[in-house]
Amino acid sequence: MSTTHVFHRSLRATPAVAVRGQGAWLYDSAGRAYLDGSGGAAVSCLGHNHPDVQAAMHAQIDQLAYAHTSFFTTEVAERLADNLVQHAPAGTSHAYFVSGGSEAVEAALKMARQYFVEIGQPQRRHIIARRQSYHGNTLGALAVGGNEWRREQFKPLLIDVTHVSPCYEYRDRRDDETPEAYGERLARELDDTITRLGADSVMAFVAEPVVGATAGALTPVPGYFRRIREVCDRYGVLLIADEVMCGMGRTGTLYAVEQEQVVPDLITIAKGLGGGYQPIGAVMAQEKIVAAMSAGTGFFQHGHTYLGHATACAAALAVQNVIQRDGLLQRVRDQGAGLRERLQATLGEHPHVGDIRGRGLFMGVELVADRATKQTFDPQLSLHARIKREAMSRGLMVYPMGGTIDGQRGDHVLLAPPFIISDDELDQLTERLAGAIDAAIAQTRS
Numbered sequence: 001m002s003t004t005h006v007f008h009r010s011l012r013a014t015p016a017v018a019v020r021g022q023g024a025w026l027y028d029s030a031g032r033a034y035l036d037g038s039g040g041a042a043v044s045c046l047g048h049n050h051p052d053v054q055a056a057m058h059a060q061i062d063q064l065a066y067a068h069t070s071f072f073t074t075e076v077a078e079r080l081a082d083n084l085v086q087h088a089p090a091g092t093s094h095a096y097f098v099s100g101g102s103e104a105v106e107a108a109l110k111m112a113r114q115y116f117v118e119i120g121q122p123q124r125r126h127i128i129a130r131r132q133s134y135h136g137n138t139l140g141a142l143a144v145g146g147n148e149w150r151r152e153q154f155k156p157l158l159i160d161v162t163h164v165s166p167c168y169e170y171r172d173r174r175d176d177e178t179p180e181a182y183g184e185r186l187a188r189e190l191d192d193t194i195t196r197l198g199a200d201s202v203m204a205f206v207a208e209p210v211v212g213a214t215a216g217a218l219t220p221v222p223g224y225f226r227r228i229r230e231v232c233d234r235y236g237v238l239l240i241a242d243e244v245m246c247g248m249g250r251t252g253t254l255y256a257v258e259q260e261q262v263v264p265d266l267i268t269i270a271k272g273l274g275g276g277y278q279p280i281g282a283v284m285a286q287e288k289i290v291a292a293m294s295a296g297t298g299f300f301q302h303g304h305t306y307l308g309h310a311t312a313c314a315a316a317l318a319v320q321n322v323i324q325r326d327g328l329l330q331r332v333r334d335q336g337a338g339l340r341e342r343l344q345a346t347l348g349e350h351p352h353v354g355d356i357r358g359r360g361l362f363m364g365v366e367l368v369a370d371r372a373t374k375q376t377f378d379p380q381l382s383l384h385a386r387i388k389r390e391a392m393s394r395g396l397m398v399y400p401m402g403g404t405i406d407g408q409r410g411d412h413v414l415l416a417p418p419f420i421i422s423d424d425e426l427d428q429l430t431e432r433l434a435g436a437i438d439a440a441i442a443q444t445r446s
């Protein structure tokens with residue numbers, strides 16, 4: 001298909017044409033079937049073509065597809081916000097609807113800034129985030145993210161953000177350190193960084209509770225986020241949890257932070273919110289943030305044309321209703337345990353699998369050249385890209401990435417299958433993944 005006019009992600013290769021989806025499967029125009037082992041990029045939580053979501057979208061379109069939010073609200077946006085707030089961490093009072101994850105992060109950053117202006121602390125401007133994180137590709141979100149290769153060429157355009165260490169137990173916890181002590185050390189690093197920048201000039205700390213694409217389902221050590229919350233509270237810094245990828249049930253609880261027993265000030269969500277049926281994201285805001293704006297300026301100085309898009313809200317409401325009705329959070333925990341067992345059984349002793357990690361149906365497999373030394377494969381080999389190709393040729397979608405450690409070195413595969421995945425499909429996922437990994441590694445030797 002050399003005549004494409006679509007500005008594709010790759011300008012050298014046009015991807016296969018997707019024509020149909022059903023459950024955990026996608027089909028291309030040549031009739032090939034692909035098991036969606038990564039939900040695209042951790043998006044398709046209900047799989048494809050879910051009848052209840054389709055029906056809700058059809059009903060909404062027949063009634064009203066869209067109305068601009070500077071003129072109207074819609075019933076469906078109101079009901080979605082009610083539903084989300086009802087199930088959100090304590091103190092959450094409002095949902096601000098946008099069209100995706102990057103927009104959610106941008107909105108959260110501006111909310112944090114406006115909050116401090118409203119409460120008479122306009123000197124607060126510094127943002128601290130973590131290396132080996134991803135918060136989106138718009139300039140503000142890209143600046144906050146700690147994904148070096150994504151940032152590199154755009155650095156001259158990025159606002160100044162300070163980055164601290166990720167919570168990366170497999171590589172960074174010292175042998176003489178307990179997981180808790182490691183978490184303490186990282187919290188101290190944040191504390192020191194805030195003090196160095198000037199405690200009353202720091203606005204927010206931004207982190208993914210479970211790191212997604214950049215480092216492959218990195219889970220925090222026990223107590224890490226509680227220590228982080230304490231540090232933020234000590235200095236009046238807002239905690240922004242980016243749950244665009246790990247949220248909305250992916251880790252077995254609706255919000256990943258629930259398992260950390262902390263309440264962030266702002267939470268960004270997107271992917272699993274609409275499950276890919278429509279582009280939608282949101283910022284879940286604590287009451288104190290909204291109250292400050294309400295008592296002050298009276299509005300949040302932000303906005304996009306498609307805020308609160310009615311059809312997108314209808315899709316998201318239907319997705320959330322299905323998750324609740326069908327008990328899918330429990331299913332994520334059950335199938336997640338099944339996926340972990342299968343990965344351990346198939347890859348646990350693999351000479352080139354260094355770590356299998358994650359939570360719920362959000363799992364990462366880190367590849368190493370040598371298990372004992374944790375030495376990575378030569379980045380020139382692009383092992384991650386080979387694994388993706390080999391997986392696709394076996395009818396499996398997974399989400400591999402390179403630069404796991406520092407943007408250059410390291411390879412991992414991220415798995416995020418639909419919550420509805422069956423045992424048989426989990427078997428196929430694991431077998432095909434193991435085959436793809438072996439074939440990709442074999443290529444690097446030929």
Ligand SMILES: Cc1ncc(COP(=O)(O)O)c(C=O)c1O
Pocket residue numbers: 041100101102103105134135136137208212213242243244245246270271
């Ligand atoms: C944690 C996180 N934040 C933000 C984003 C950006 O979301 P979007 O691609 O919808 O703009 C992503 C996308 O992968 C993400 O994983």
